[in-house]
Amino acid sequence: MIFSIDEVNRSQRLLPNLTLGFQMYDSCSAEARALQGTMWILSGQQDPVPNYQCQPGQLVPAIIGDSLSATCLLMARVLGIYRYPQISYSAVVPTLSDKAQFPSFFRTIPSGNEVAFCIARLVLHFGWTWVGVLELENDYGQQGSQIIKSELAKHGRCIAFAEVLPLVYSQEKILRIVQAIRQSSARIIVVICTESLLIQVMEEISRQGISGRVWVANHSWSSSRSFSRREFAVTLGGTIGVAIRRGEMTEFRDHLFRLQPFGSPSDPITMAFWEHAFRCQWKIQSEGNGTMARSSQVGKELPICTGYESTRSLEETILDVDNFRFTYNVYNSVYAIAQALHNLIHCTPGEGPFAQATCSLFRDLKPWQLFHYLKRVRFLNKDGEEVYFDQNGNPPPVFDILNWQLDAAGNVHYVKVGGFDLTAPKGKDFTINETAIVWHGGHQQVPRSVCSNSCVPGFRRAARTGAPLCCFDCVPCSPGEITNQTDSSECFKCPESHWSNRRQDQCVPKTLEFLSVYENLGATLCVVAIFGCLVTLLILSIFIRHRNTPIVKANNRFLSYILLLALLLCFLSSVGFLDKPHTLTCKFRQVAFGTVFTVCVACILAKTLTVVIVFNASKPGSKMRVWVGPKLPNSIAMACSLLQILLCSIWLTGSPPYPQVNLKFNTERILLECNEGSPTAFWLMLGYLGILACVSFLMAFLARKLPDSFNETKYITFSMLLFVAVWLSFIPAYLSTQGKYMVAVEVFAILASSLGLLSCIFFPKCFVILLRPQMNSKGFLLGRKTDATSMRINRNRN
Known part of the structure; x- marks a missing residue:
């Protein structure tokens, strides 16, 4: 001054x-x-x-x-x-x-509010979420800490502890504060305090050997030389703080270096400073009308001040000519x-x-x-620099950011690493050089201070009961939900057409599912269907080649041909289920299956009726001889088939099947399926087919013991028994499965029942035709018990 x-x-x-x-x-x-x-x-x-x-x-x-x-x-x-x-x-x-x-x-x-605001921004910049606070027990400390707490809370940061530093020394309170610092997991501690009151706490912390903390200092002690002693080096090394801006004041630095007590003999301030700085005392001596000086340390055994001591030799704790901050103010x-x-x-x-x-x-x-x-x-x-006062009497809020760095000898140096200029436009009001910062222990990496580790993508934060917001558990997202950011508070549900990946950090399109020939199950069914077609064609060719033999001509040769062709179409219709559903395949695959199977069962029913009619007509005086011949069986087969065709036509006209995308079938897959349109029509078609099968089975079962050397009803009984068993098992299996397995169950039922009919009805005949040709004769079929009536009936049958 x-x-x-x-x-x-x-x-x-x-x-x-x-x-x-x-x-x-x-x-x-x-x-x-x-x-x-x-x-x-x-x-x-x-x-x-x-x-x-x-x-x-x-x-x-x-x-x-x-x-x-x-x-x-x-x-x-x-x-x-x-x-x-x-x-x-x-x-x-x-x-x-x-x-x-x-x-x-x-x-x-600048006002303490602006200092506190800058400290809060510093904490936010480094991403520290778990912070301890030491505040002075007065308006200055409490108002500053309140601003810091408010700013941190606004951005989701938490206060690990907040301790009050007493204005009057209390060993008990200081020990309690030090214990709180030791026990807390917070590694960042913000201190709003004056230098003189904080030093007592720091001495106790150094005495107990507490380290590994980063101290965030306010302007009152961020550039204080009182803490540059080596005893604080381990504790306070790496401290970062907000300081009022430093002035160069080159002329004042030179003035201090030239300072001599003899230049102002009436200046008591310089004399007192000299004694304090050089730890000496002035000798009382007269000079002219008065004395030069009076010692302020009378009675102490100290060396006499000469007045020629050099201020350049003073330590920075006494004369810090590179740190003009309050001096600059x-x-x-x-x-x-x-x-x-x-x-x-x-x-x-x-x-x-x-x-x-x-x-x-x-x-x-x-x-x-x-x-x-x-x-x-x-x-x-x-x-x-411009000097002025705003409407509140405050100067421009400009601050330096200081980092306490240790040299090889363990001495503390205050290095400017950035600054705040709150008068600058937003985005330019804060600058910092992170590469110039040396943290505690000489590390360059920014220290972390969190109550809980960050939740990686795929996990969400779940608050702990009774704990601050920053203390949480990481809970994996539910299936179908994701988080693609760190520390997400909630998971986001994927769209219906997408599903979460394994790490649950990304929504990926759901897998399309349908029964395809390119997968093992579909390929197996397709091979079975092709095999059935080939076997059916082989049997048909055998029958055509031996069409004039008695075993082929027996029991209506025309119906046998129709039955083989219908079975061939049954095998082919199953292939329509082994592909991606389209409008055409969905519309006709069930209708085709139901129609050709109805033709099969109708033919079997007609062949069974033929056996019964012929046997009863062979009795003397029977009136059923008029029904003997191919017209009645053919008419029955046609009538039964036309009724199913009529039912399917109504189905296709009223509510035909159509392809649909089922998003609710499975959480991870999209099911491509055929909607049957009218479930009633579908089950009526199956029901009608089941009634025909049951009637055919019943008639064949009743006629199985009719005397004949080659009674076909025995084999029809076995075939219809297998047919009915397959489709009775199909109903619960079909209703209990979903997706492509439901389609596979139906295809399996079609193939199993088709193979059952083919094997039980035609394999015995092929065996006789190919391996027992001696049995393929009229005499053997009639069992040498033929009379004129039976011969006539047999001709009519042919």
């Missing part, structure tokens, strides 16, 4: 014809003394008289200080009544920005007042808060007049 005032007085530009002086009053950080000093300045004497200036001509137009927020609050409340300008270089409590309570208060240090405070005085003296007549006659009369200056110009002051200092 003394240097700045001297510099202003030497300036030819600023206040050229005026000399600034100063008075100093030490509040000793006591609120009562600060209030007493304020009243003393206002009244002009040690025994203050409120509202009176007891020493006319003595002008103190502004006050710089105090450093503590608590003392500034009292001073500003009194000074604001008189609009007496006050500039603090260190008080950050946000309450002082309230112009309704403190109208004449200014400061060259004092410098700007002095120049702000000087600039305001300069503007007042050089005011434009007719403007300002007072008459133009007093515009240049400095001796009549009132503090409230200076207050008017101080509010509007704006200038560039020697570092080229």
Whole structure:
């Protein structure tokens, strides 16, 4: 402050014809003394008289200080009544920005709200979600920590613990705080505290050997040399913090290096500093009319100060010429007042808060007049930075980001790694060089501080009961749901046409499912169907080749041909089920299957009736001889088939089957299937077929013991027994399966029943034709018991 005032007085530009002086009053950080000093300045004497200036001509137009927020609050409340300008270089409590309570208060240090906001942004930038907080037990600490907690909570961060640092030393409270730090899993600890009160806690932490934490410092101690001692190196190495911006002040650095106590023999401040810095004491000696100095350490055995000690040899803890931060604020405070005085003296007549006659009369200056110009002051200092106050009396919120780095000798160095300029446009107000940061233990990687590890894609966060939001469990998404981001709070359901992949971090199209010839099951059924077709064609060719033999001609040769052709179509109709459903195949595959099987069963029924009619007609005097012949069996087969064709035609006309995509069949697959259109028509078709089969089985069973050397009804009985058994088993199997297996069950029933009919009815005849030709004779078929009537009947049968 003394240097700045001297510099202003030497300036030819600023206040050229005026000399600034100063008075100093030490509040000793006591609120009562600060209030007493304020009243003393206002009244002009040690025994203050409120509202009176007891020493006319003595002008103190502004006050710089105090450093503590608590003392500034009292001073500003009194000074604001008189609009007496006050500039603090260190008080950050946000309450002082309230112009309704403190109208004449200014400061060259940003508000604590802005400091806290920058600390919160720093925590958010590094992705720390689990943070501990130490706050001072006053408005300064509590308001700052509240802003930090609010900002972190707004972005989903959590407070692991919040401990209050006592204003009055308490060993019990300090031990409790240290224990909370030790037990917490939080590795990031934000500290809103002053240097003097924090050092007691840090000493206890260092004594207990607690390390591995990253401390986030506020401006009060982020650049403090009190913590640069080696005993704190292990504990505080890697600390990162927000600091008020540093000024270069090259001339002041040179001034400190040139400082000599003999240059100002009446300066008690320099003398006291010299004793403290060099740990010596002045020898009391007379010089002229008085003494040069009086030792402040009388009675202590210390070396005598010579006055020629070099300030360049002092440690940084005593004289830190590379860290002008609060010093820079004092410098700007002095120049702000000087600039305001300069503007007042050089005011434009007719403007300002007072008459133009007093515009240049400095001796009549009132503090409230200076207050008017101080509010509007704006200038560039020697570092080229703009100095001004906003509407709340605060300076531009500009901060440095410091990282505490250790050298090889274990000494702490404060390295600037970024900064905040809240006056800059959004996106440019925060800069940081992460590669320049050295964290605890010398690591370059950003440390992690989480209550729970992040949930990878495919998992969602599930909150723990009674725990903070940041403490959660990672629960896998349900089938069909995904998360494609880290730490998702919920899973998202895939569209109906998609399904979650194995890792459940992506929706993939569902697999199309239908019974295909390109898979094992479909290929097997297709091979069986082709085999049945080939066997049927082989039997048909055998029958055609031996068409004039008795065993082929027996029991209506024409119906045998029709039955073989129908069985051939049955095998072919099953292939229509082994493909991707299309409109044509869906529409006709069930109809084709039902029609050709009806023809098969109708032919079998007609052949059974033929045997019964012929046997009864062979009895003497039977009236059934008129029914003997091919007309009745053929008519029965045709009538039964036409009835099924009529039923299927109504089905196709009214509600035909159609292909559909079944998304609800399976969660992982899309079923391509044929919707039968009318389930009633489908089951009526099967029911009619079942009735014909049952009638055929019943008649064949009753006629199985009719005397004949080759009674075909025996084989028809076996074939229909197999047929009925297959289709009775088909019904529950069909209803209990889904998807392609339902289709496979129907195809299997078609093939099994077709093969059953083919083998039971035609294999015995082929055996006789090919391997027992001697049995393929009229005499053998009639069993040598033929009479004229039976011969006639046999001719009619043929």
